[in-house]
Amino acid sequence: MSHDSAFAPSIGRRIARTFIVYVQDRPGTLNRVVSLFRRRGFNIDSLTVGRTEREGVSRITLVVQSDEDTARRLEANFYKLVNVLEVHDVTHAPSVSREMAFIKVRAGAERRGEILQLCETFRARVVDVAPESLTAEITGTSEKLDGLIELLRPFGILEMVRTGAVAMARGTAAQGSGGPSEGDLAA
Amino acid sequence: MEQIAEKQEARRGTSPQSTPVRMSGAQILWEVLEREGVEVVFGYPGGAIMPVYDALPASPIHHVLVRHEQGAAHMADGYARASGKVGVCVATSGPGATNLVTGIATAMLDSVPLVCITGQVSSTLLGSDAFQEIDITGITLPITKHNYLVTRAEDLAHSIREAFEVARSGRPGPVLVDITKDAQQATVPFRWSDEPVRLPGVRPARRLTHEQIERAASLINQAKRPLIFCGHGVIKAGASELLLRFAEKTGIPVASTLLGLGAFPASHELSLGMMGMHGEAWVNHAVQESDLLVAVGMRFDDRVTGNLKNYATAARKIHLEVDPAEVNKNVKADVAMLGDLGRSLERLLPAVAQREHQDWRARIRALREDSASRDVQGIPHQGRLRAPHVLHDLWRLTRGEALVVTDVGQHQMWEAQYYRHERPRSLLTSGGLGTMGFALPAAIGARFARPDEEIWVVVGDGGFQMTACELITCAQEGIKLNVALINNGYLGMVRQWQEFFYGGRYVATPLKSPDFVKLAEAHGLTAMRVTTREQVASAVDAARKAPGTAVIEFCVEGEEAVYPMVPANADLHAMIRRPSRIEESIHEP
Numbered sequence: 179m180s181h182d183s184a185f186a187p188s189i190g191r192r193i194a195r196t197f198i199v200y201v202q203d204r205p206g207t208l209n210r211v212v213s214l215f216r217r218r219g220f221n222i223d224s225l226t227v228g229r230t231e232r233e234g235v236s237r238i239t240l241v242v243q244s245d246e247d248t249a250r251r252l253e254a255n256f257y258k259l260v261n262v263l264e265v266h267d268v269t270h271a272p273s274v275s276r277e278m279a280f281i282k283v284r285a286g287a288e289r290r291g292e293i294l295q296l297c298e299t300f301r302a303r304v305v306d307v308a309p310e311s312l313t314a315e316i317t318g319t320s321e322k323l324d325g326l327i328e329l330l331r332p333f334g335i336l337e338m339v340r341t342g343a344v345a346m347a348r349g350t351a352a353q354g355s356g357g358p359s360e361g362d363l364a365a
Numbered sequence: 366m367e368q369i370a371e372k373q374e375a376r377r378g379t380s381p382q383s384t385p386v387r388m389s390g391a392q393i394l395w396e397v398l399e400r401e402g403v404e405v406v407f408g409y410p411g412g413a414i415m416p417v418y419d420a421l422p423a424s425p426i427h428h429v430l431v432r433h434e435q436g437a438a439h440m441a442d443g444y445a446r447a448s449g450k451v452g453v454c455v456a457t458s459g460p461g462a463t464n465l466v467t468g469i470a471t472a473m474l475d476s477v478p479l480v481c482i483t484g485q486v487s488s489t490l491l492g493s494d495a496f497q498e499i500d501i502t503g504i505t506l507p508i509t510k511h512n513y514l515v516t517r518a519e520d521l522a523h524s525i526r527e528a529f530e531v532a533r534s535g536r537p538g539p540v541l542v543d544i545t546k547d548a549q550q551a552t553v554p555f556r557w558s559d560e561p562v563r564l565p566g567v568r569p570a571r572r573l574t575h576e577q578i579e580r581a582a583s584l585i586n587q588a589k590r591p592l593i594f595c596g597h598g599v600i601k602a603g604a605s606e607l608l609l610r611f612a613e614k615t616g617i618p619v620a621s622t623l624l625g626l627g628a629f630p631a632s633h634e635l636s637l638g639m640m641g642m643h644g645e646a647w648v649n650h651a652v653q654e655s656d657l658l659v660a661v662g663m664r665f666d667d668r669v670t671g672n673l674k675n676y677a678t679a680a681r682k683i684h685l686e687v688d689p690a691e692v693n694k695n696v697k698a699d700v701a702m703l704g705d706l707g708r709s710l711e712r713l714l715p716a717v718a719q720r721e722h723q724d725w726r727a728r729i730r731a732l733r734e735d736s737a738s739r740d741v742q743g744i745p746h747q748g749r750l751r752a753p754h755v756l757h758d759l760w761r762l763t764r765g766e767a768l769v770v771t772d773v774g775q776h777q778m779w780e781a782q783y784y785r786h787e788r789p790r791s792l793l794t795s796g797g798l799g800t801m802g803f804a805l806p807a808a809i810g811a812r813f814a815r816p817d818e819e820i821w822v823v824v825g826d827g828g829f830q831m832t833a834c835e836l837i838t839c840a841q842e843g844i845k846l847n848v849a850l851i852n853n854g855y856l857g858m859v860r861q862w863q864e865f866f867y868g869g870r871y872v873a874t875p876l877k878s879p880d881f882v883k884l885a886e887a888h889g890l891t892a893m894r895v896t897t898r899e900q901v902a903s904a905v906d907a908a909r910k911a912p913g914t915a916v917i918e919f920c921v922e923g924e925e926a927v928y929p930m931v932p933a934n935a936d937l938h939a940m941i942r943r944p945s946r947i948e949e950s951i952h953e954p
């Protein structure tokens with residue numbers, strides 16, 4: 179889903195950055211967002227979409243690998259989409275971020291104990307057990323999921339699905355509760 | 366009669382208490398267009414847009430019947446560029462809509478505000494691959510600023526108004542509104558509101574901080590070899606006057622992008638001319654030697670910068686730009702000043718010092734003298750007709766006062782080099798997309814925006830044949846244009862690349878053409894052929910005097926090249942130069 183654009187001045191440090199983007203819940207909105215990434219060659223790590231407490235408003239949590247300049251340009255490009263209501267870069271803001279995964283791992287009787295112990299350490303729940311496999315459900319930061327997956331890999335991962343991260347700022351202040359400002363519209 | 370009375374009632378009925386009138390979606394469309402100040406639309410009918418056409422006679426808006434929908438989009442584009450207003454075009458579903466695509470993309474890349482109306486199959490048939498159903502909102506997603514699919518007459522008025530607001534706000538661009546046939550036909554209550562349209566969402570406020578102004582001013586005040594870059598944005602923002610004051614106060618010379626030509630008067634002592642691939646050699650050298658670039662409303666396109674790695678390496682950059690997504694895209698800015706260009710210049714003006722830059726300007730003059738020895742104007746024509754001479758003569762004969770609309774190719778670059786523009790919106794050309802076939806239809810659109818001005822179309826034999834069908838639109842509308850058709854017998858710009866970079870193998874560039882004089886005459890237009898330089902003045906004079914559109918075919922030297930030239934992705938100073946006069950005269954037969 180990604181390529182390095184030839185033009186982007188990639189001089190800064192590339193890190194995983196998390197954006198929260200509020201969009202109008204309209205047909206085609208997600209298409210526009212994804213099209214932006216495809217065309218401009220931004221690197222998406224993960225993208226999740228869901229409803230919010232506000233009627234007609236969806237919330238996208240997006241993790242991208244980028245340097246600071248690219249992040250600002252990404253934000254500016256988001257704002258060019260008419261259906262985008264607000265964009266917040268919460269990378270450096272105090273926030274909680276969680277991702278969920280199901281991992282189906284090969285687990286014959288002889289190794290099952292070992293696997294269960296690993297799951298326990300990571301606070302993963304076993305949601306299905308079959309004669310030759312078991313399925314664990316894990317919630318946590320993306321790094322925590324990476325950790326468990328790495329440890330389970332030698333046993334043989336048969337199937338896996340990750341949701342992508344969702345994020346929320348800490349504290350009482352809601353992201354995106356700000357009123358309209360007098361900025362240039364849809365520049 | 367009753368309907369008209371009702372319509373007038375609706376027009377007056379701006380208070381929320383007034384009873385809404387019932388109107389069809391099609392009637393609402395024309396009503397809203399009229400209230401948005403639209404005077405003319407360019408279009409072509411078909412099945413899915415017939416209700417809209419059926420409602421047209423009741424509207425005072427003039428409709429221009431084009432011969433190909435691409436022409437409709439270019440006409441709306443030319444109208445918008447010439448007027449500063451939003452251009453409107455109309456097409457039917459399917460092939461009508463897809464024919465607009467090139468015109469929409471042309472407008473997108475040059476930030477031209479358009480509202481494109483397309484008919485669509487009934488909402489009940491959407492997604493069924495019905496006859497002439499095409500997903501035009503999907504197709505145009507990356508080439509519009511935004512687009513709408515309207516399936517209910519109730520949503521129409523709001524969508525159209527929002528489309529106009531999106532098209533003209535911030536960095537302008539094209540917006541498409543696809544309207545299903547049932548939405549055109551349904552009758553619903555219509556009530557106009559004078560409330561300005563608010564776009565959804567919150568945009569970050571772009572206030573210039575005191576600190577930014579200080580930093581920019583201190584860079585400007587300390588620079589020894591500064592340049593101002595003047596782009597299309599200056600024209601769009603109506604900031605020419607402010608730019609002039611800024612340049613005169615700071616004493617900084619001004620270089621222009623192709624689309625910025627006219628924003629700063631060419632005859633001004635601070636004007637350097639065009640930069641970039643076919644820019645003036647002294648400008649490109651000056652850019653490479655500069656220590657500060659003040660870029661105003663331009664986006665460091667690759668045709669302007671050449672190889673970014675070695676581009677103006679000694680220069681700090683101040684970037685004044687309306688679109689935040691353009692800053693730090695190609696070139697890293699030391700100071701970015703976002704927002705309306707006029708406002709930014711206004712803030713900057715009191716903070717900058719009065720300067721002269723004598724040494725730096727003397728240095729640029731020296732660079733210029735070297736170039737003058739290579740200028741084609743100094744080369745005798747010796748009985749042969751050369752395109753650069755034609756453009757130079759056209760500039761002289763029209764005293765630089767015409768509105769010129771150019772197509773794409775060598776003639777476009779010669780026009781940019783030799784026709785010196787003094788005022789904004791006096792050159793219309795397709796810069797970003799470089800769309801051949803743009804000029805004639807765009808000029809037709811411009812004519813509706815500027816009914817009394819002298820308009821010249823400058824077009825190649827290749828590009829002319831792409832949209833020549835619109836000649837008859839000129840005849841049908843009784844429009845007066847002057848067409849300078851530069852016939853070099855080649856797709857000249859491509860031939861030039863073949864000459865320079867492909868071992869002179871002219872593959873698919875020699876071009877046979879119809880008898881252009883007969884062709885124009887067959888359309889009932891005045892036409893003449895010019896083969897020597899001596900004939901240029903009288904032909905231009907005759908064209909200007911002709912009551913309707915006049916076409917002059919200039920049969921010019923076939924293998925002339927545009928100099929200087931920065932090969933694609935080469936360093937800006939690594940230009941291919943015209944052999945100097947002495948060298949050239951050796952080759953003269």
Ligand SMILES: Cc1ncc(C[n+]2csc(CCOP(=O)(O)OP(=O)(O)O)c2C)c(N)n1
Nearest residue numbers: 774775776799801825826827828856857858
């Ligand atoms: C629609 C389109 N197709 C192809 C091109 C590529 N192209 C750029 S310039 C050019 C040649 C133009 O020839 P002509 O119109 O005769 O102008 P000249 O260069 O000879 O002055 C071509 C083919 C283009 N810019 N636009």
Ligand SMILES: [Mg+2]
Nearest residue numbers: 825826855857
């Ligand atoms: Mg040609």
